[in-house]
Amino acid sequence: MDLIALDAQFHHERQCLRSFFRGISRSRNGQQSLGAMWLFLYSFYCCWHGTPDAVSLRKPKLGDNEMAKPGPITVCVINLKGGVGKSTITALLSRYAFNSRGKDVLAIDLDPQANLSQGLMHQSYSTFIAQQGGTIVEVFNDFLPPKPGSGGTQPLTADAVTELILESGDRRLDLIPSRFDFSDALTNAVRPDPRILAKFLSKNFKSKDLILIDCAPTESVFTTAAYHASDYVLIPVRPEFFATIGFPLLAESLANFQRRNKAHAIEVAGVVINNAFYHGGNDGGPEKARAMASIKQECATHGWHIFSKQMYHSRGYPKLMRGDYRYSGDANLFWTFAQEFFDHIGL
Ligand SMILES: Nc1ncnc2c1ncn2[C@@H]1O[C@H](COP(=O)(O)OP(=O)(O)OP(=O)(O)O)[C@@H](O)[C@H]1O
Numbered sequence: 001m002d003l004i005a006l007d008a009q010f011h012h013e014r015q016c017l018r019s020f021f022r023g024i025s026r027s028r029n030g031q032q033s034l035g036a037m038w039l040f041l042y043s044f045y046c047c048w049h050g051t052p053d054a055v056s057l058r059k060p061k062l063g064d065n066e067m068a069k070p071g072p073i074t075v076c077v078i079n080l081k082g083g084v085g086k087s088t089i090t091a092l093l094s095r096y097a098f099n100s101r102g103k104d105v106l107a108i109d110l111d112p113q114a115n116l117s118q119g120l121m122h123q124s125y126s127t128f129i130a131q132q133g134g135t136i137v138e139v140f141n142d143f144l145p146p147k148p149g150s151g152g153t154q155p156l157t158a159d160a161v162t163e164l165i166l167e168s169g170d171r172r173l174d175l176i177p178s179r180f181d182f183s184d185a186l187t188n189a190v191r192p193d194p195r196i197l198a199k200f201l202s203k204n205f206k207s208k209d210l211i212l213i214d215c216a217p218t219e220s221v222f223t224t225a226a227y228h229a230s231d232y233v234l235i236p237v238r239p240e241f242f243a244t245i246g247f248p249l250l251a252e253s254l255a256n257f258q259r260r261n262k263a264h265a266i267e268v269a270g271v272v273i274n275n276a277f278y279h280g281g282n283d284g285g286p287e288k289a290r291a292m293a294s295i296k297q298e299c300a301t302h303g304w305h306i307f308s309k310q311m312y313h314s315r316g317y318p319k320l321m322r323g324d325y326r327y328s329g330d331a332n333l334f335w336t337f338a339q340e341f342f343d344h345i346g347l
């Protein structure tokens with residue numbers, strides 16, 4: 001387990017101990033004893049069970065019981081505005097769920113820019129591309145192309161399109177990578193089946209705990225494919241000028257999907273504020289305040305939750321994304337959001 005993720009885990013225990021000692025000092029002042037007793041008991045409860053600060057969205061699924069594993073929670077990370085941190089957040093949530101929550105995780109790169117693939121695979125990505133490894137392109141084609149001596153096309157298998165990023169015991173952080181010519185699928189005359197990804201995941205990845213999908217900033221058949229595969233939507237936003245320009249479009253795209261797929265329960269898990277100026281100082285000043293007001297107003301219109309933990313601007317993010325934990329500065333605040341997010345969706 002990496003030290004940074006371990007530190008995030010301890011952050012929670014530190015908060016619990018803090019409230020425990022706050023309880024002791026209150027009782028020493030002799031304000032009351034019954035209230036302090038409750039505070040002690042509550043602190044111990046939090047240490048062992050986690051703070052019930054967020055209402056868990058996790059819905060029991062058919063077949064949920066103590067014996068049967070209910071199958072993965074699938075979250076797509078999306079905003080139709082570019083550069084807001086979708087790929088960074090997908091990579092870091094994947095790493096956190098694997099390292100600190102002990103989960104079996106699959107990350108999927110659904111963007112031809114392949115930033116998530118480059119972030120998680122780092123230096124091995126160029127070798128992987130040179131060796132023509134299997135990607136999300138093959139998932140949408142539903143077959144493996146011929147290789148020298150392979151005897152023509154082959155049936156698609158999960159192993160052929162999955163890259164191992166981290167492993168511990170029988171748990172893995174796997175990735176279905178992307179590549180630049182993925183966008184060709186959009187220009188082809190025959191539109192790919194938007195249900196193909198959901199079918200592929202339900203056939204091959206039922207035993208995973210978590211599937212995270214990094215979406216492209218433009219709406220396409222792949223956005224619909226991500227919705228078909230997902231339980232939840234996570235929306236990163238930068239508190240800047242025109243921050244919410246993509247929100248109405250996203251709300252409409254989700255509403256259209258829900259209208260056409262009434263049996264599919266998909267929910268916005270929430271909006272996360274990312275790249276929110278520098279930590280401390282005037283906290284972004286009037287520019288951020290204006291953007292936050294518009295974000296709050298838009299979220300209230302659509303009934304979207306806003307996560308309380310914000311991620312500030314830090315040069316540590318690209319480093320953390322590729323698993324380099326040597327010096328990450330304020331990017332370490334990410335782990336407190338990750339904790340809040342996974343508590344919220346009940347993972
Ligand atoms: N909190 C942050 N502080 C500093 N830099 C950040 C932060 N979050 C993301 N970045 C940087 O901003 C750039 C865009 O982030 P990222 O690629 O994750 O956004 P994106 O929404 O996936 O973009 P696109 O829409 O192009 O897919 C990257 O260089 C990333 O390292």
Ligand SMILES: [Mg+2]
Binds near residue numbers: 086087088113115
């Ligand atoms: Mg991206």
